Amino acid sequence: MATIVVLVVFALFLGAILTGGYNKELNNRLRSHWLWDWITTTDHKKIAVLYLLGGTFFFVIGGIEALLMRTQLLFPNNDFIVGREFNELLSMHGTNMIFFVAMPLLFALMNAVIPLQIGARDVAFPFLNALGFWLFFFGALLMNLSLLFGNSPDSGWTNYVPIASNVYSAGTGIDYYVLGVQISGFGTLMGGLNFIATIINMRTPGMSFLRMPLFTWTSFVSSALILFGFPPLTAGLFLVMFERIFGANFFDVAAGGNPVIWQHLFWIFGHPEVYIVILPAFGIMSEVISTFAKKRLFGYNSMVFATLLIGFLGFMVWAHHMFTVGMGPVANSIFAIATMAIAVPTGIKVFNWLFTMWGGKIRFTTAMLYAVGFIPTFVMGGVTGVMLASPPGDYQYHDSYFVVAHFHYVLIGGTVFGILAGCYYWWPKMFGYKLNEKLGKWSFWIFFIGFHLTFFIQHFLGFFGMPRRVFTYQPEDGVTMINQISTVGAYMQALGVILIVVNVIYSYRHRTPAGSDPWDGRTLEWTIPSPPPVYNFAQLPKVRALDAFWHEKMQGNKQMEPAEPLGPIHMPNNNHLPFLMSLGMFVSGLGFVFRSWEVGALGLAFFFLVMFLRSFEKDHGYHIETDEIQRIEKGANA
Amino acid sequence: MSTARVEHTNAATGLSPHPERATMEGRNKIIGFWLFLGAETVMFACFFGVYLALRNSSLDGPTTQELYHIPMVAVSTLILLFSSLTSVLGVVGMQQHNYKKTMFWFGVTVLLGASFLALEIYEFFVYVGEGHTFTSSAFGSAFYTLLGTHGAHVLFGVCWITGLLFQARKRGLTQEMAPKFFVASLYWHFIDVVWVFIFTVVYLMGKVG
Numbered sequence: 113m114a115t116i117v118v119l120v121v122f123a124l125f126l127g128a129i130l131t132g133g134y135n136k137e138l139n140n141r142l143r144s145h146w147l148w149d150w151i152t153t154t155d156h157k158k159i160a161v162l163y164l165l166g167g168t169f170f171f172v173i174g175g176i177e178a179l180l181m182r183t184q185l186l187f188p189n190n191d192f193i194v195g196r197e198f199n200e201l202l203s204m205h206g207t208n209m210i211f212f213v214a215m216p217l218l219f220a221l222m223n224a225v226i227p228l229q230i231g232a233r234d235v236a237f238p239f240l241n242a243l244g245f246w247l248f249f250f251g252a253l254l255m256n257l258s259l260l261f262g263n264s265p266d267s268g269w270t271n272y273v274p275i276a277s278n279v280y281s282a283g284t285g286i287d288y289y290v291l292g293v294q295i296s297g298f299g300t301l302m303g304g305l306n307f308i309a310t311i312i313n314m315r316t317p318g319m320s321f322l323r324m325p326l327f328t329w330t331s332f333v334s335s336a337l338i339l340f341g342f343p344p345l346t347a348g349l350f351l352v353m354f355e356r357i358f359g360a361n362f363f364d365v366a367a368g369g370n371p372v373i374w375q376h377l378f379w380i381f382g383h384p385e386v387y388i389v390i391l392p393a394f395g396i397m398s399e400v401i402s403t404f405a406k407k408r409l410f411g412y413n414s415m416v417f418a419t420l421l422i423g424f425l426g427f428m429v430w431a432h433h434m435f436t437v438g439m440g441p442v443a444n445s446i447f448a449i450a451t452m453a454i455a456v457p458t459g460i461k462v463f464n465w466l467f468t469m470w471g472g473k474i475r476f477t478t479a480m481l482y483a484v485g486f487i488p489t490f491v492m493g494g495v496t497g498v499m500l501a502s503p504p505g506d507y508q509y510h511d512s513y514f515v516v517a518h519f520h521y522v523l524i525g526g527t528v529f530g531i532l533a534g535c536y537y538w539w540p541k542m543f544g545y546k547l548n549e550k551l552g553k554w555s556f557w558i559f560f561i562g563f564h565l566t567f568f569i570q571h572f573l574g575f576f577g578m579p580r581r582v583f584t585y586q587p588e589d590g591v592t593m594i595n596q597i598s599t600v601g602a603y604m605q606a607l608g609v610i611l612i613v614v615n616v617i618y619s620y621r622h623r624t625p626a627g628s629d630p631w632d633g634r635t636l637e638w639t640i641p642s643p644p645p646v647y648n649f650a651q652l653p654k655v656r657a658l659d660a661f662w663h664e665k666m667q668g669n670k671q672m673e674p675a676e677p678l679g680p681i682h683m684p685n686n687n688h689l690p691f692l693m694s695l696g697m698f699v700s701g702l703g704f705v706f707r708s709w710e711v712g713a714l715g716l717a718f719f720f721l722v723m724f725l726r727s728f729e730k731d732h733g734y735h736i737e738t739d740e741i742q743r744i745e746k747g748a749n750a
Numbered sequence: 751m752s753t754a755r756v757e758h759t760n761a762a763t764g765l766s767p768h769p770e771r772a773t774m775e776g777r778n779k780i781i782g783f784w785l786f787l788g789a790e791t792v793m794f795a796c797f798f799g800v801y802l803a804l805r806n807s808s809l810d811g812p813t814t815q816e817l818y819h820i821p822m823v824a825v826s827t828l829i830l831l832f833s834s835l836t837s838v839l840g841v842v843g844m845q846q847h848n849y850k851k852t853m854f855w856f857g858v859t860v861l862l863g864a865s866f867l868a869l870e871i872y873e874f875f876v877y878v879g880e881g882h883t884f885t886s887s888a889f890g891s892a893f894y895t896l897l898g899t900h901g902a903h904v905l906f907g908v909c910w911i912t913g914l915l916f917q918a919r920k921r922g923l924t925q926e927m928a929p930k931f932f933v934a935s936l937y938w939h940f941i942d943v944v945w946v947f948i949f950t951v952v953y954l955m956g957k958v959g
């Protein structure tokens with residue numbers, strides 16, 4: 113097996129080198145292919161589509177894993193998928209959904225929207241943006257290859273040692289997790305860094321910090337959390353990798369190690385991570401609710417303040433995942449109080465959304481349905497969160513289905529509803545046509561009801577004593593009916609997701625141009641054609657107030673006032689090096705998974721070699737001339 | 751050399767007093783790099799934490815007091831601190847549009863970095879001889895992870911600045927080269943600061959117990 117993989121890897125390698133310019137004919141054929149354009153793109157709008165496709169692909173895989181688990185739990189003592197296979201399913205489901213679904217789908221929306229909302233022509237580092245995507249993709253691919261090769265990671269998405277050590281998880285399983293998440297984590301870090309630099313440096317004239325749309329704000333704070341939250345994961349994953357592959361002794365008690373170190377490092381990352389995935393969703397909801405209530409967001413400044421406060425407190429609460437480890441009453445109390453304190457800024461946000469809708473002229477589009485459905489759902493997830501924040505309570509709920517219900521309420525009811533609302537809302541901007549509203553509403557109701565059917569009842573399942581991550585139960589436990597209801601709900605959710613996919617295909621077939629401003633929008637992205645031209649803004653707009661476009665509309669202007677004369681626009685070149693660098697990492701990861709040091713070192717060497725090539729490259733970009741811009745603008749407005 | 755000189759005089763006329771911030775790209779690079787250093791700080795902080803948690807778990811191997819040779823480490827520290835100074839002189843040279851000065855001081859920085867690495871490798875060699883290895887105990891694993899990560903950063907910095915020197919030889923001190931040198935010197939300061947913490951937390955505190 114390992115030899116075949118090494119051979120395949122070498123073939124890939126040679127292919128990569130060949131495309132570097134040794135075979136001219138092949139090279140030319142490749143460069144004129146449409147796929148080459150996507151592989152080499154540095155355009156934030158195209159990278160957004162790539163993230164969207166990648167995230168959706170892994171969403172399907174993660175969803176199938178969930179359905180398989182729920183099917184196993186349909187009957188007591190079922191033997192459909194048991195033991196190690198069930199552990200692999202739950203580990204892959206959690207890891208896929210957090211790292212390879214929630215993150216990339218949010219990155220898709222952030223890439224598509226942030227530059228447009230702040231009036232920028234691209235992100236600060238287009239090359240880095242492409243590199244971030246390809247690292248994410250190859251990392252995710254590496255981990256999911258374990259499904260094909262067998263022996264997947266099986267110690268949960270939290271990968272606790274010593275379960276994840278060589279002693280209790282022999283074979284390659286955990287190595288896929290460690291290397292896959294590590295590689296995609298590098299990509300995520302670069303993405304976060306890029307958004308911070310973009311938002312600080314690339315805002316259009318007049319776009320002060322307190323005039324930024326709330327989605328940009330929450331993405332900004334979320335990126336800061338990525339920047340400081342992912343390095344502990346990097347460090348922790350290195351430790352596990354060194355222990356598993358090079359025989360280090362960080363967690364082995366017999367050699368003087370301490371397994372709690374991993375728990376700390378993981379949760380110092382892991383808790384900010386849940387705010388990383390929820391904050392952008394908060395931002396999307398703020399945009400959607402404000403637009404479809406036709407009102408300025410209530411308490412904008414307090415929303416910004418609450419976002420910052422959540423981001424800050426998000427780093428102070430990691431140990432509430434470890435109440436039962438035995439840190440003692442003082443540590444537990446401090447972390448409990450800090451955790452409960454987060455309910456305050458979150459409550460501020462919830463009331464601001466409600467007050468925004470109060471007295472507004474509400475249109476119940478599909479995006480708005482998700483936003484309205486999100487509020488009670490997320491509040492329920494928040495309330496169970498406060499329950500879990502109390503250490504004596506947590507000793508009862510810990511590792512039961514109550515916890516499963518809690519985090520699915522915040523992750524699906526918060527993040528997934530947010531992503532779906534954002535997709536329906538910004539789809540016309542990204543692709544130029546709307547998604548069908550009728551199908552959208554059907555899929556919303558099916559998904560919404562299916563979601564509550566699946567997870568509401570799991571709160572009680574937890575109270576009745578069913579622990580999470582077990583593959584079966586006994587008939588006399590009295591939980592058969594509850595599990596069956598939950599499984600029916602899971603299939604309803606799957607139906608809802610299938611309807612969404614059907615909707616995308618249907619809407620594409622029956623597409624009509626949506627125009628630049630289909631929702632009567634308030635922010636800068638609605639001032640430019642849909643989909644936007646490659647340079648976004650022919651002339652950078654001058655921002656005069658919060659909700660810049662709405663302000664101009666109220667002043668009787670149809671367009672933004674330009675902040676600069678029309679002139680040639682500088683754009684970044686396409687580049688194939690991000691793909692090659694990520695391929696090097698992927699090869700290296702495969703090498704280390706199969707304990708082949710040569711391949712591992714070769715991949716890394718290739719990565720750094722391409723990095724130095726990039727440093728020596730003279731990449732000045734190109735200019736779009738004024739008459740070309742005028743031609744494109746005319747075409748878009750016709 | 752002579753062609754580089756010609757390019758330099760050409761470039762000098764077009765350079766501002768702070769050529770590294772003259773372009774949007776340069777400003778982006780600098781802020782992006784500060785952010786990156788923030789992330790690196792957190793990663794090193796984690797390795798420091800792991801080291802502090804495990805430094806007394808030396809099992810049968812030598813303890814921190816028995817192991818560390820302060821005089822040799824002091825020499826490494828001096829070398830690295832001095833290299834930080836030379837990288838500043840290099841940046842000053844760049845801001846004076848002085849090609850020769852920039853190349854000379856960054857060249858010295860590379861040499862000092864390389865000699866630091868040589869000393870560190872020798873030090874590890876001695877420790878391994880005394881039974882202190884990566885796999886011997888939790889202390890060994892934590893020690894080599896922290897110092898190895900720092901050493902890998904020094905190695906990367908040496909390669910990076912060497913690469914920049916080659917680029918500057920070809921292209922001269924252009925507006926495009928300036929942010930690269932500036933950012934590299936930021937990086938060099940960063941690994942120096944990390945070393946100051948390593949010297950204090952690992953070596954000095956290890957000696958006193």
